[in-house]
Structures are given as C-alpha cells and as structure tokens.
Amino acid sequence: MKQHTPLTPGIVAGRLTPQEYEANFGDISPRLAPHEASVAANRCYFCYDAPCVTACPTSIDIPLFIRQIATGTPEAAARTILSQNILGGMCARVCPTENLCEGACVRETAEGDPVTIGRLQRYATDTLMADGTHPFTRAKPTGKRVAVVGGGPAGLSCAHRLALLGHSVTIYEARAKLGGLNEYGIASYKAPEDFAQREIDWLLQIGGIEVRTNTKVESLSKLRDYDAIFLGVGLAGTNSLGLDKMKNVRDAVEFIAELRQQPDRAKLAVGRNVVVIGGGMTAVDAAVQSKLLGAENVTIVYRRTRGDMGASDVEKAHAETHGVRIVTGAVPAAMGAEARFTYAADASQSLALAADQVLSAIGQTLAQVPVGEKDGLRHEGRKLAPKPAPDVWAGGDCAAGGDDLTVTAVAEGRDAAESIHKALMGA
Amino acid sequence: MANLQSTFVGIKSPNPFWLASAPPTDKKYNVERAYEAGWGGVVWKTLGSEGPPVVNVNGPRYGAIWGPDRRLLGLNNIELITDRPLQVNLQEIKEVKRKWRDRALVISLMVPCDEESWKDILKRIEDTEADGVELNFGCPHGMAERGMGSAVGQVPEYIEMVTRWVKQYSRMPCIVKLTPNITDVRRPAEAAKRGGADAVSLINTINSITSVNLDSFAPEPTIDGKGTHGGYCGPAVKPIALNMVAEIARSPETRGIPISGIGGVTTWRDAAEFMALGAGNVQVCTAAMTYGFKVVQEMISGLSQYLDEKGLASTADLVGRAVPNVTDWQYLNLNYVTKAVIDQEACIKCGRCYAACEDTSHQAIAMSADRTFTVKEDECVACNLCVDVCPVESCITMRELGLGELDQRTGRKVASFANWTTHPNNPSAKAAE
Ligand SMILES: Cc1cc2nc3c(=O)[nH]c(=O)nc-3n(C[C@H](O)[C@H](O)[C@H](O)COP(=O)(O)OP(=O)(O)OC[C@H]3O[C@@H](n4cnc5c(N)ncnc54)[C@H](O)[C@@H]3O)c2cc1C
Ligand SMILES: Cc1cc2nc3c(=O)[nH]c(=O)nc-3n(C[C@H](O)[C@H](O)[C@H](O)COP(=O)(O)O)c2cc1C
Ligand code: SF4
Numbered sequence: 001m002k003q004h005t006p007l008t009p010g011i012v013a014g015r016l017t018p019q020e021y022e023a024n025f026g027d028i029s030p031r032l033a034p035h036e037a038s039v040a041a042n043r044c045y046f047c048y049d050a051p052c053v054t055a056c057p058t059s060i061d062i063p064l065f066i067r068q069i070a071t072g073t074p075e076a077a078a079r080t081i082l083s084q085n086i087l088g089g090m091c092a093r094v095c096p097t098e099n100l101c102e103g104a105c106v107r108e109t110a111e112g113d114p115v116t117i118g119r120l121q122r123y124a125t126d127t128l129m130a131d132g133t134h135p136f137t138r139a140k141p142t143g144k145r146v147a148v149v150g151g152g153p154a155g156l157s158c159a160h161r162l163a164l165l166g167h168s169v170t171i172y173e174a175r176a177k178l179g180g181l182n183e184y185g186i187a188s189y190k191a192p193e194d195f196a197q198r199e200i201d202w203l204l205q206i207g208g209i210e211v212r213t214n215t216k217v218e219s220l221s222k223l224r225d226y227d228a229i230f231l232g233v234g235l236a237g238t239n240s241l242g243l244d245k246m247k248n249v250r251d252a253v254e255f256i257a258e259l260r261q262q263p264d265r266a267k268l269a270v271g272r273n274v275v276v277i278g279g280g281m282t283a284v285d286a287a288v289q290s291k292l293l294g295a296e297n298v299t300i301v302y303r304r305t306r307g308d309m310g311a312s313d314v315e316k317a318h319a320e321t322h323g324v325r326i327v328t329g330a331v332p333a334a335m336g337a338e339a340r341f342t343y344a345a346d347a348s349q350s351l352a353l354a355a356d357q358v359l360s361a362i363g364q365t366l367a368q369v370p371v372g373e374k375d376g377l378r379h380e381g382r383k384l385a386p387k388p389a390p391d392v393w394a395g396g397d398c399a400a401g402g403d404d405l406t407v408t409a410v411a412e413g414r415d416a417a418e419s420i421h422k423a424l425m426g427a
Numbered sequence: 428m429a430n431l432q433s434t435f436v437g438i439k440s441p442n443p444f445w446l447a448s449a450p451p452t453d454k455k456y457n458v459e460r461a462y463e464a465g466w467g468g469v470v471w472k473t474l475g476s477e478g479p480p481v482v483n484v485n486g487p488r489y490g491a492i493w494g495p496d497r498r499l500l501g502l503n504n505i506e507l508i509t510d511r512p513l514q515v516n517l518q519e520i521k522e523v524k525r526k527w528r529d530r531a532l533v534i535s536l537m538v539p540c541d542e543e544s545w546k547d548i549l550k551r552i553e554d555t556e557a558d559g560v561e562l563n564f565g566c567p568h569g570m571a572e573r574g575m576g577s578a579v580g581q582v583p584e585y586i587e588m589v590t591r592w593v594k595q596y597s598r599m600p601c602i603v604k605l606t607p608n609i610t611d612v613r614r615p616a617e618a619a620k621r622g623g624a625d626a627v628s629l630i631n632t633i634n635s636i637t638s639v640n641l642d643s644f645a646p647e648p649t650i651d652g653k654g655t656h657g658g659y660c661g662p663a664v665k666p667i668a669l670n671m672v673a674e675i676a677r678s679p680e681t682r683g684i685p686i687s688g689i690g691g692v693t694t695w696r697d698a699a700e701f702m703a704l705g706a707g708n709v710q711v712c713t714a715a716m717t718y719g720f721k722v723v724q725e726m727i728s729g730l731s732q733y734l735d736e737k738g739l740a741s742t743a744d745l746v747g748r749a750v751p752n753v754t755d756w757q758y759l760n761l762n763y764v765t766k767a768v769i770d771q772e773a774c775i776k777c778g779r780c781y782a783a784c785e786d787t788s789h790q791a792i793a794m795s796a797d798r799t800f801t802v803k804e805d806e807c808v809a810c811n812l813c814v815d816v817c818p819v820e821s822c823i824t825m826r827e828l829g830l831g832e833l834d835q836r837t838g839r840k841v842a843s844f845a846n847w848t849t850h851p852n853n854p855s856a857k858a859a860e
Contacts, residue, residue: 071729
C-alpha cells in the first residue's frame with residue numbers, strides 16, 4: 001500500500017507508519033506496577049459508608065478492595081469487585097471515574113486528587129484474571145431456563161448472575177461476537193489486546209450459559225418456552241442529522257465499530273479534514289480515533305454550550321490534548337466538501353469547515369425491539385420500562401433510567417437477574 | 428477456601444479475630460454490630476466489682492502519633508475499665524450471648540486483689556453463659572494506682588494467687604491478660620501457668636507519653652493543664668508484642684500454653700505473624716477504633732487466601748510454625764553471608780540508601796555522577812539498612828552467597844554453618860563437633 005500522510009487529500013487509509021499506529025492505539029492507561037499500586041492503595045482512608053461506593057452504580061465495596069490490595073492480596077480484592085460487578089475488568093478501563101467513584105473520593109475534596117480507584121480496580125482484576133481461573137462456582141441447577149436477548153454488558157451481567165444462581169441461560173446475540181459495545185463501541189485504546197473477548201471467555205467459565213451468536217431475535221413469541229426473558233438489546237439505532245445525506249457523512253458508531261473490528265489500523269480510511277457532529281462520548285471517541293488514524297484536522301461541532309456536552313471534562317480535555325478542536329453553539333446547516341454551520345447565538349453568522357469526512361454522533365435510539373404491544377410491553381419515554389411485561393425484564397441502554405454507561409448496564413443486568421431469581425424461585 | 432474456624436481453650440469462633448477488651452466491646456450495641464461485621468468473638472470491656480462504677484475523665488482520653496498522610500500509628504489512652512453499672516453489663520452480655528451462639532464472648536474482669544472480691548464477681552457472672560473470663564492484669568494507668576491492673580500484673584505471686592482463686596471458684600476457661608510493663612514477660616506467664624490459667628493473652632497497653640504540648644507545657648492528652656502517662660497501643664506496639672508472644676511460646680517453662688496475641692494487629696498479615704509465633708488467635712482494638720468494625724473483612728479474606736496459598740487447611744496448622752525458628756543470637760549462623768543488590772530498573776535514584784550507608788553505616792554504596800547507585804561488595808556488611816530506608820519495596824534485596832563463594836569484604840570463602848558458641852573469638856567457645 002502506498003504510504004499516505006496526514007496531508008493526503010480525501011479519505012484514505014495508511015496515513016501513518018506502523019510504529020505510529022502502534023503507539024497511537026496502545027493501552028492508554030497501562031496496568032499499575034506493584035509499587036504504583038501500593039502507593040495508590042495506601043492513600044485510601046477506608047471511609048465509613050464511603051461516598052465512592054454510593055457513586056458506583058454497581059456499589060463495589062471500594063474501600064475494602066483497596067485495603068485488600070494494600071495488604072498484598074489483589075486476588076481477594078478482585079473477588080470483592082467481581083462479586084458486585086462481573087465486568088469489573090472492563091469497567092476499570094472504561095468508566096468515567098471522574099464522574100463516578102473518583103469524583104466522590106474524599107481526597108478529591110481534600111486535595112483535588114482522588115485515589116485512583118479505576119486503575120486500582122484494573123490492577124486487582126487483571127491479577128486475578130491472569131491465572132485464567134474463575135473465582136465463582138455455580139449453584140446447583142434449578143431446572144429453570146432464561147433467555148437473554150443481547151450479549152452486551154447488560155446481557156452478560158444478567159446471564160452470569162443467573163447462571164451463578166443455578167439457572168440455565170441462553171444468550172441470543174444478533175452480531176457475530178458477544179460483548180455489545182464493549183466489542184463494537186468502546187474506544188480501542190481503552191481496552192486493547194482483545195480484552196473484551198478475553199473477559200467474556202473468562203466470564204463464561206461459570207458454566208450454564210449457552211451462546212447463540214448471529215441470532216437476531218425477531219419476535220419474543222419464539223422464546224415463550226423460557227421461564228423468563230431478559231432484554232439487553234441496547235440502542236441499536238442512531239439519530240439522523242436530518243440533512244440531505246451526503247456521501248461523506250457517516251455514522252460515528254458504525255465508523256468506530258469498523259475500527260474496533262480491524263486489527264490492522266493501516267487498512268482504515270480516514271479523512272484529512274474530519275468534522276464530528278455531536279457532544280457525547282461517541283463524538284469524542286470518533287474524533288480522537290480519527291486523529292489517531294492520521295487525520296490532519298479534526299473538529300467536534302456541538303450545537304449547545306460546552307457545559308451541555310455529554311462528554312465529561314476529562315474526555316473533553318482528552319480530545320483537546322490529542323489536537324481535536326471543539327466548537328460549540330453551532331448548528332449543522334449543510335454538509336458537503338465543506339461542512340456549514342450557523343451559530344445558535346446569531347443565525348446571521350456561519351462557520352464553514354473543510355470536510356473530507358463528516359461523522360455523525362448525535363445519539364442512539366432504541367431500534368425496533370423484538371416485541372410489540374401484544375407482549376404487554378411498556379415504554380417509558382423513548383426507552384423500555386425496566387420491567388416491561390410479566391415475564392420480561394429489561395436493563396442496560398435499552399431500559400429507562402440510569403446513565404447510558406457500561407457500569408449501569410452491568411448493574412441493571414445483575415439486578416434483573418436477582419429479580420428473575422426471586423420471581424422464579426418464589427422469594 | 429481455607430476454614431478459619433478457630434477453637435481457643437475450647438471456645439469456638441468462626442474466625443480467630445476477636446475484639447480486645449476496650450471501648451469497641453463496651454456494650455451490646457457495639458458488640459452486635461461487631462458480630463454483624465464478621466468478628467469471630469469479643470472480650471467484653473473489663474468489668475469491676477459491684478458498687479458505684481468507676482468514673483472516667485471528661486476531657487480527652489487519647490494521645491496519638493501519626494505517620495505521613497496522618498496515618499495513625501500509635502494511640503495512647505487514659506481510660507479506665509467500664510464505667511457502666513455492673514448489672515447493665517451483665518444483662519447485656521447475657522442477651523448478646525443468647526443471640527449469637529456461634530461467636531465467642533469472654534468477660535474481662537478486674538476487681539481488688541482479695542479472695543472475696545473475686546469470688547463475688549465470678550458468682551455474679553455465672554449465669555451470663557459467657558464462654559470464659561479474661562483477667563485484666565494489664566491496665567497501666569489509673570486502676571494500677573488503686574492496686575489493680577498492672578499493679579497485680581507486675582507481681583508474679585499475685586497473678587498466681589488470683590488465677591488460683593478464679594480456677595477455684597469458676598469452671599470457665601481462664602485467660603490471664605499480661606502487662607508489657609515488666610522486665611521479663613516470661614515470669615508473669617509462668618505465674619499464670621502455675622496458678623492454673625488455661626491461656627495467657629498479651630499485650631495490654633504500654634506506659635507512654637505520646638507528645639507534649641509546647642504551648643501549655645503539658646503532656647497530651649491534657650486534662651485542664653495536666654496530663655498523665657497512658658497506655659500505648661496500635662501498629663507501633665506490634666514488634667514489642669510479637670517478641671513477648673515468642674518468648675512465652677519458646678520458653679521451656681511456658682511452652683504450649685495457649686496464647687491470645689494482642690498488640691497492633693491491623694491486617695491479616697499481622698494476625699498471621701502472631702499466629703506463626705504461637706498465638707492461637709488474635710485480639711484487636713486500635714485497628715477497629717481507627718477504621719471501624721468492617722476492617723475485619725480484610726483480615727478474613729487475607730488470612731484465608733494466605734492459608735490457601737500455603738496449602739494449610741486451617742488456622743491450627745499455622746499456629747506456632749515460626750516458633751522453632753526463634754532462637755538466641757548465639758545460635759545464629761555466622762557463616763551466612765549476604766550482600767545488598769540494587770535493582771537498577773526499579774531504582775528511582777533518590778539516594779536514600781546512599782545517605783544511610785555513607786553517613787551512618789559502612790560506606791558500601793557507590794554513587795556515580797549520573798546518580799547510579801551500586802553496592803560495593805567488598806565493603807557491604809549486609810546490615811540491611813539500605814533495604815529498610817529504600818522507598819521502593821523490593822528495589823534493594825539481599826543476595827545470599829553460596830557455599831564456597833568469595834566474600835569480597837573478608838577475602839574468605841563462605842564456609843558451612845558455625846555460630847558464636849564455636850567461634851574462635853568467643854572466650855567460652857566449645858570446640859566444634
Ligand atoms: C462509541 C461509544 C463509546 C462508549 N464509550 C463508553 C465508555 O468509555 N464508558 C462507558 O461507561 N460507556 C461507554 N459507552 C456506553 C456503553 O457502551 C453502553 O452504555 C453499554 O454498552 C450498554 O450496554 P447494553 O448491554 O445495554 O447494550 P449494548 O452494549 O449495546 O449491547 C446490546 C447487544 O444486544 C444485541 N442485540 C440488539 N438487538 C438484538 C436482537 N433483536 N436480538 C439479538 N441481539 C440483539 C446487540 O447486537 C448488542 O450486542 C459508549 C458507547 C458508545 C456508542
Ligand atoms: C481506650 C482503650 C481502653 C482499653 N481498655 C481496656 C480494658 O478495659 N481492659 C483491657 O484488658 N484492655 C483494655 N485496653 C487494651 C486493649 O484491650 C489491647 O490490649 C491494646 O489496646 C493492644 O491492642 P491494639 O494494639 O490492637 O489496640 C484498652 C485499650 C484502649 C485503646
Ligand atoms: S469520638 Fe469525638 S464525638 Fe465521639 S465521643 Fe469521642 S470526642 Fe465525642
């Protein structure tokens with residue numbers, strides 16, 4: 001392949017050298033060394049009824065696991081984490097901790113410098129997973145069968161907890177691989193080296209979980225034999241810009257999915273001038289990864305204020321240190337070789353950006369759900385009610401309530417499993 | 428998972444972690460919450476005689492020393508035994524024991540040093556169904572001024588006498604709690620054994636002044652401008668306690684007497700160390716007072732992981748494992764030669780090892796212009812100081828020289844085992860066998 005550069009016009013692959021790709025897509029926050037872990041862990045005050053625990057959607061006993069690291073038992077620490085959050089390894093990598101546990105840390109209050117809970121969580125879970133064994137044992141089979149629709153964080157968490165409690169689980173997953181957005185969405189440098197699949201292989205060691213990939217559930221009627229159904233179908237649809245669709249406009253989620261599935265980054269085409277429309281995590285990830293693929297200029301354009309953006313301050317800073325420019329208060333007007341925006345504050349003023357490629361990241365929606373009114377399905381706003389029908393539960397992004405985060409999906413999947421267990425076994 | 432079930436002088440508890448007699452065990456509310464958090468047992472806050480309860484000061488009772496980051500390392504207190512009415516304590520003990528059958532509940536006692544007082548208190552506690560009694564011969568402040576606590580614990584004859592009364596008037600297992608404020612802890616332990624004690628527990632707190640207020644010129648804690656020595660406890664006292672436990676565990680006179688290890692137990696590792704030195708279980712006070720009852724959960728998970736890793740099926744298999752390796756200086760192998768090694772990858776070039784060795788030890792570390800620190804094997808006496816002052820764990824380690832290897836400092840090859848008893852410089856050396 002001819003070597004292009006960031007200056008090559010148009011949308012092309014191979015803008016960087018192999019060394020540059022490797023450096024750009026390496027682990028953004030590598031595992032702590034034992035010395036680092038010990039210093040970090042010893043900063044924890046072991047707070048009473050700790051605010052970090054309250055801030056964690058899965059309520060991991062953070063002071064306890066950090067103390068277990070501090071006393072040289074990271075394996076015990078991992079069990080503390082995983083007993084609450086079976087995807088504790090992934091969450092350690094992807095959680096916006098600045099808004100969750102670390103944001104609540106009393107040392108953030110004291111010194112503006114929280115205990116690095118996320119990295120300590122990774123230290124513990126990596127240590128335990130390194131030996132390949134699974135720390136939990138399944139209860140005696142109950143003879144109950146549960147269908148889990150969707151193999152993302154919500155579905156996986158639900159399936160694991162159900163299996164742990166002795167139920168037989170079948171996961172139906174439309175795509176070729178399990179993992180949901182862990183596999184197809186999360187920024188590649190947050191979970192490199194195929195971590196999503198390694199974590200799933202490890203998770204499935206619990207036993208009692210049958211996996212059917214490439215199996216999209218079109219209708220729940222086929223699943224009526226099961227004793228219960230859990231829907232963790234995520235938000236498979238995306239909002240459209242509502243402008244004339246131009247060739248160079250692409251959906252950011254799809255762009256990221258392709259990137260996640262292509263191990264050879266040199267094969268990924270990206271524009272010289274990239275414009276990302278949106279203000280959330282997806283916009284930031286699409287912008288930063290465009291830059292890392294060698295785009296010369298990347299601009300995020302968001303229609304409201306900087307404070308309104310869904311991306312956290314840390315994520316915005318992350319984008320900016322990677323050379324991404326963030327423009328706010330500008331509304332898309334027309335997309336072409338130039339992307340044109342008008343300013344919300346003053347419609348007479350406009351902005352024109354060179355745009356070889358436009359990535360649209362203006363939010364996901366509940367795609368067509370494999371259930372209808374006849375199933376007694378309840379909607380809450382644009383999402384499913386957490387418990388939509390008598391024998392149907394829902395959790396994760398598709399369900400109303402909670403943030404659209406991996407950790408929230410894990411919490412809701414787990415809690416749905418406990419609720420199903422109660423319903424099936426009679427509390 | 429290893430089984431942490433523990434049996435100490437016939438008293439069963441789901442784990443070997445008991446709360447020591449102190450404020451955490453002062454009342455039903457505390458003890459029940461401690462059990463809920465996972466503590467295997469408690470020794471109830473020391474009870475005194477029937478009659479008007481003791482009074483405590485109404486100003487601060489604690490002094491403290493801290494490490495960096497204000498980590499509490501040592502605590503001292505001037506608190507006395509329970510200041511609640513005896514009847515209330517007895518009633519609560521009974522209620523708690525009924526409700527928590529699987530947990531250990533031992534009553535700590537301290538009454539005047541006469542037979543009648545002991546006979547009386549033992550009768551009063553009889554129907555609480557408590558699992559045993561612990562005799563508080565340790566409290567070093569206040570009560571000692573009234574001829575109790577460490578005033579008894581410092582006189583072996585009194586210990587023996589009181590222990591005898593207790594064994595005579597009660598069928599409960601009797602644990603004698605020893606004071607460290609004494610020259611040789613083996614003497615009171617022997618006295619307890621002679622008196623028929625089922626076990627000893629140690630240590631109680633150490634006489635101490637933690638700090639002096641330099642504005643008011645009074646020791647802390649200060650009560651209206653005056654202070655008194657208090658009892659010291661917490662992580663800082665662990666080394667003293669470990670030694671005392673080991674001395675009792677290995678002394679021919681006291682070997683085999685069950686020991687409840689107390690003093691600075693803060694993590695599973697501290698507990699395992701006490702047990703390896705012969706303690707059948709451990710008691711904890713300061714760690715709970717610093718971190719709350721939940722701190723036991725780390726002790727439980729850590730000890731059970733450790734036992735698993737070592738292939739030990741139960742805590743009983745750990746107890747006393749290190750005792751045979753505690754010996755007198757004269758029996759240490761003088762031909763065991765080690766040298767410090769600095770891991771250049773791990774070194775952060777702070778130079779603390781250099782300062783320690785160059786300024787205060789044996790000038791055995793070289794420092795280059797680019798701050799590379801290396802050990803001069805021909806000067807290194809293997810004192811280990813550099814290891815201890817290095818801020819990076821495992822950056823400096825001690826390498827053992829093999830048999831026959833040249834020790835560059837002495838110019839001699841490493842020979843086989845020989846200790847002081849056979850050393851030529853020892854005027855009373857015996858010829859090597
Ligand atoms: C680009 C991007 C980056 C993100 N980065 C972060 C981050 O850094 N940190 C963070 O916490 N969160 C992040 N999120 C959000 C996070 O990924 C989601 O909140 C989380 O994955 C939701 O989990 P879920 O299981 O509910 O849904 P999903 O992960 O979407 O999984 C749903 C699964 O259901 C399957 N499915 C759908 N319909 C059917 C059907 N009919 N039959 C069978 N299977 C079906 C899908 O194929 C999919 O595998 C990001 C999201 C995106 C889009
Ligand atoms: C405030 C306080 C009060 C105590 N009161 C008693 C007591 O009433 N009876 C007793 O036997 N020991 C008492 N102790 C001593 C403890 O039981 C224990 O022996 C000592 O604190 C050492 O253990 P630690 O380092 O875990 O704290 C007290 C200790 C403290 C800090
Ligand atoms: S801990 Fe503080 S608030 Fe509680 S009794 Fe003591 S001095 Fe008062």
